[in-house]
Amino acid sequence: xxxxxxxxxxxxxxxxxxxxxxxxxxxxxxxxxxxxxxxxxxxxxxxxxxxxxxxxxxxxxxxxxxxxxxxxxxxxxxxxxxxxxxxxxxxxxxxxxxxxxxx
Amino acid sequence: xxxxxxxxxxxxxxxxxxxxxxxxxxxxxxxxxxxxxxxxxxxxxxxxxxxxxxxxxxxxxxxxxxxxxxxxxxxxxxxxxxxxxxxxxxxxxxxxxxxxxxxxxxxxxxxxxxxxxxxxxxxxxxxxxxxxxxxxxxxxxxxxxxxxxxxxxxxxxxxxxxxxxxxxxxxxxxxxxxxxxxxxxxxxxxxxxxxxxxxxxxxxxxxxxxxxxxxxxxxxxxxxxxxxxxxxxxxxxxxxxxxxxxxxxxxxxxxxxxxxxxxxxxxxxxxxxxxxxxxxxxxxxxxxxxxxxxxxxxxxxxxxxxxxxxxxxxxxxxxxxxxxxxxxxxxxxxxxxxxxxxxxxxxxxxxxxxxxxxxxxxxxxxxxxxxxxxxxxxxxxxxxxxxxxxxxxxxxxxxxxxxxxxxxxxxxxxxxxxxxxxxxxxxxxxxxxxxxxxxxxxxxxxxxxxxxxxxxxxxxxxxxxxxxxxxxxxxxxxxxxxxxxxxxxxxxxxxxxxxxxxxxxxxxxxxxxxxxxxxxxxxxxxxxxxxxxxxxxxxxxxxxxxxxxxxxxxxxxxxxxxxxxxxxxxxxxxxxxxxxxxxxxxxxxxxxxxxxxxxxxxxxxxxxxxxxxxxxxxx
Numbered sequence: 198x199x200x201x202x203x204x205x206x207x208x209x210x211x212x213x214x215x216x217x218x219x220x221x222x223x224x225x226x227x228x229x230x231x232x233x234x235x236x237x238x239x240x241x242x243x244x245x246x247x248x249x250x251x252x253x254x255x256x257x258x259x260x261x262x263x264x265x266x267x268x269x270x271x272x273x274x275x276x277x278x279x280x281x282x283x284x285x286x287x288x289x290x291x292x293x294x295x296x297x298x299x300x
Numbered sequence: 301x302x303x304x305x306x307x308x309x310x311x312x313x314x315x316x317x318x319x320x321x322x323x324x325x326x327x328x329x330x331x332x333x334x335x336x337x338x339x340x341x342x343x344x345x346x347x348x349x350x351x352x353x354x355x356x357x358x359x360x361x362x363x364x365x366x367x368x369x370x371x372x373x374x375x376x377x378x379x380x381x382x383x384x385x386x387x388x389x390x391x392x393x394x395x396x397x398x399x400x401x402x403x404x405x406x407x408x409x410x411x412x413x414x415x416x417x418x419x420x421x422x423x424x425x426x427x428x429x430x431x432x433x434x435x436x437x438x439x440x441x442x443x444x445x446x447x448x449x450x451x452x453x454x455x456x457x458x459x460x461x462x463x464x465x466x467x468x469x470x471x472x473x474x475x476x477x478x479x480x481x482x483x484x485x486x487x488x489x490x491x492x493x494x495x496x497x498x499x500x501x502x503x504x505x506x507x508x509x510x511x512x513x514x515x516x517x518x519x520x521x522x523x524x525x526x527x528x529x530x531x532x533x534x535x536x537x538x539x540x541x542x543x544x545x546x547x548x549x550x551x552x553x554x555x556x557x558x559x560x561x562x563x564x565x566x567x568x569x570x571x572x573x574x575x576x577x578x579x580x581x582x583x584x585x586x587x588x589x590x591x592x593x594x595x596x597x598x599x600x601x602x603x604x605x606x607x608x609x610x611x612x613x614x615x616x617x618x619x620x621x622x623x624x625x626x627x628x629x630x631x632x633x634x635x636x637x638x639x640x641x642x643x644x645x646x647x648x649x650x651x652x653x654x655x656x657x658x659x660x661x662x663x664x665x666x667x668x669x670x671x672x673x674x675x676x677x678x679x680x681x682x683x684x685x686x687x688x689x690x691x692x693x694x695x696x697x698x699x700x701x702x703x704x705x706x707x708x709x710x711x712x713x714x715x716x717x718x719x720x721x722x723x724x725x726x727x728x729x730x731x732x733x734x735x736x737x738x739x740x741x742x743x744x745x746x747x748x749x750x751x752x753x754x755x756x757x758x759x760x761x762x763x764x765x766x767x768x769x770x771x772x773x774x775x776x777x778x779x780x781x782x783x784x785x786x787x788x789x790x791x792x793x794x795x796x797x798x799x800x801x802x803x804x805x806x807x808x809x810x811x812x813x814x815x816x817x818x819x820x821x822x823x824x825x826x827x828x829x830x831x832x833x834x835x836x837x838x839x840x841x842x843x844x845x846x847x848x849x850x851x852x853x854x855x856x857x858x859x860x861x862x863x864x865x866x867x868x869x870x871x872x873x874x875x876x877x878x879x880x881x882x883x884x885x886x887x888x889x890x891x892x893x894x895x896x897x898x899x900x901x902x903x904x905x906x907x908x909x910x911x912x913x914x915x916x917x918x919x
Contacts, residue, residue, distance in 0.1 A: 222892075
C-alpha cells in the first residue's frame with residue numbers, strides 16, 4: 198500500500214489529462230495544438246488501460262496500449278500531413294479562418 | 301366430354317388474328333377479310349361442332365344428372381374458400397352454347413362480306429372471337445367469379461366493337477357509354493357476390509341454390525342480381541346504352557346487341573332462378589321492370605327513323621318480354637324466347653346490314669323503299685324474321701312469345717295488368733316491325749337517283765347466313781327448347797288457346813294499320829316528338845347524373861381542394877420552414893463548435909445512464 202502508486206490514482210491522473218486534452222481541443226484554434234490535444238487524450242486512455250491492467254492482473258490492457266500507440270503514431274502522421282496540406286492550400290492553420298464547411 | 305375445346309377455339313382464333321393484325325401494322329400490309337375472317341369463322345364452326353357434340357353427350361345422360369363439371373385449374377383462394385376455374389355444362393348452358401356458337405358462326409361468316417372493304421379486318425375478327433370466348437366463359441362458368449369474368453369480358457369486347465371505327469368521336473362515345481352503364485350494373489353483381497361469399501360461404505351456383513338464406517337476404521341477393529342484369533340486358537333504368545351501341549358494325553349489333561350478350565341477363569336469372577323465385581318481391585320487381593321496358597321501348601321504336609335504332613329498341617322490348625317470363629317464375633319460357641329471338645333478331649339485323657351495305661351506309665328508313673325487287677333474298681328472309689317477331693304461326697316467335705303472354709296471365713305470379721301491358725307491347729311490336737318492313741321494302745322508292753342505280757344484292761357469303769337464319773326463324777320454335785319438351789301444349793288450356801288467337805289477331809290488326817299508314821309513303825317524313833328522342837331519358841341522365849357529377853366535382857374542387865388540401869400543403873410548408881429556421885442556428889460551420897456539441901451530447905447520455913439522471917424522468 199504505502200509508497201506504491203494506487204491504480205485509482207492513475208485513473209484520476211488520466212481523467213485530468215483527458216480533461217486537459219478535451220479542453221484544449223475545444224478552445225485552442227491552432228490545428229497543431231489540437232492534434233497534440235488529441236494525443237493527450239489518447240495517452241490518458243492508455244494510462245487508464247495500464248491502470249486497469251494492473252488492477253485486474255491482466256495483460257490484455259497492456260497489449261491494447263501497444264495497439265493504441267501504433268494507431269496513434271499512424272494517426273498523428275496522417276493528421277500532420279493533413280495540416281501541412283491545409284496550410285499549403287489555405288495559408289493558415291487557424292480554425293477561425295477555416296470555416297469552409299458552412300459555405 | 302371435354303369442354304375446353306369449346307372455349308379454347310375462339311381464344312386461338314383471337315390470338316391468331318391478333319398476331320396477324322399486329323404484324324400487319326408493322327409492315328403496313330392489310331390482312332384480307334377472307335383470311336382473317338376464314339380463321340375466325342372456322343374457329344367458331346369447330347366450336348359449334350364441339351358444342352353440338354357435347355350437347356348430344358349431355359342428352360345421353362339420365363334426365364336428373366344432366367350436369368358435367370370440368371375443372372381446368374385452381375383459380376384463387378380466399379379465406380376459407382378456394383375457387384376453381386371450372387366449366388359446367390348443363391341443359392341451360394348447353395342451349396346458350398349452341399346459340400352463341402351457332403348464330404356466332406353465321407355472323408362471322410356474314411362479316412367476311414360485310415367487312416370486306418374495312419381497313420383492318422383482322423382486328424375486327426380478333427375482337428369478335430374474343431367476344432365469343434368471353435361469352436362462352438360467361439355461360440359455362442360454374443362459379444360467380446367465373447361468370448363475372450365472362451361478364452366483364454363481353455363488356456370489354458362490346459366496348460371495343462362499338463367504338464371499332466374509332467375515328468368517329470360519336471362512335472367512341474357510344475362505346476364508352478355502353479361500358480360505363482354496364483359498370484353501373486356490375487355494382488349489383490359484385491355486391492351479390494359479396495353477399496353470397498358472406499352468407500353462403502361459397503360462390504358456386506349449386507351451393508348458392510342449395511343454401512337457404514333468410515327471406516330478406518334472398519330478396520336482396522335476387523334484386524342485386526337483377527340490377528346487374530338491367531345493365532347488361534338493357535332494361536329500365538340502364539337501357540339507354542343499347543340504341544347508341546348501334547354505332548358499331550352491323551354484324552356486331554346482330555351478334556352482341558341482339559343475339560347473345562344482351563341475353564346474358566336472362567341467363568344469369570335462369571342460372572340463379574332458385575334464389576330469384578324464392579322471393580315474391582324480386583319476382584314482381586322483375587316482372588314490372590320487364591313489362592315497363594317492353595312497352596316503353598316499343599313506343600320509342602314506333603317513332604325511330606334509323607333502321608338499326610328501330611331494331612335496337614325492338615331488342616330492348618323483346619328483352620323486356622324475356623324478363624317478364626323470368627318475373628312470373630317461368631324462366632324456361634324466357635330462355636326459349638332467348639333462343640328464338642337470337643334467330644329472328646340476328647336475322648333482321650343482318651338483313652338490315654345487307655340493306656345498309658347495298659345503300660352505301662344509308663340508315664334512314666325514309667330514304668329507302670321499294671327494295672323488294674332489288675334485294676329479293678334479303679327481303680324474303682326479312683319477312684321470315686318479321687313474321688317470327690309478330691308471333692304468327694308457325695314461325696318460331698309464335699311459340700316463345702305466346703308462351704310468355706300466356707304465363708303472364710296464368711302463372712301464379714302473373715296478373716291481368718301485366719298481361720294487358722304485354723299485349724299492348726306485342727301490338728306495338730307488330731306495328732313498328734310492319735312499319736319498318738313496309739318503309740324499307742314495299743313502299744315506293746325514296747332513294748336518290750345515284751344510289752338507286754348502284755343497289756345490288758349482297759354476295760353469297762352474306763346471304764347464306766340470312767337464309768340459314770331465315771329457316772331457323774321458321775322452324776326454331778317447333779320443337780320447343782331442346783331441353784324441355786312439349787311446353788306449349790301443356791300450358792295451353794282453353795284460355796291459353798284464346799290468348800294465342802287474340803295475340804295473333806292483334807298482331808295482324810297492327811300490321812294492317814301500319815301497312816295502311818306507311819304503304820304509300822313517298823316523301824321523307826320528319827318525326828319530331830318526344831318518343832323519337834327516347835322520352836328524353838338520355839337527356840335526363842345527362843343533365844341529372846352527368847352535370848350533377850360535374851357540379852359535385854366542381855364543388856369538391858373549390859371546397860375540398862382549396863380549403864383542405866391546399867391548406868394542408870401550406871401547413872406542411874410552414875412546419876418545414878419553421879423547423880429549418882430553428883435548426884440552422886446550430887449549423888455554425890466551425891468544427892470546434894460541432895465537437896463541443898458532440899461532447900455535450902456524450903456527457904448528457906453518460907449522465908443519463910451512469911449517474912441515474914434518467915430515473916427522475918420515468919415515462
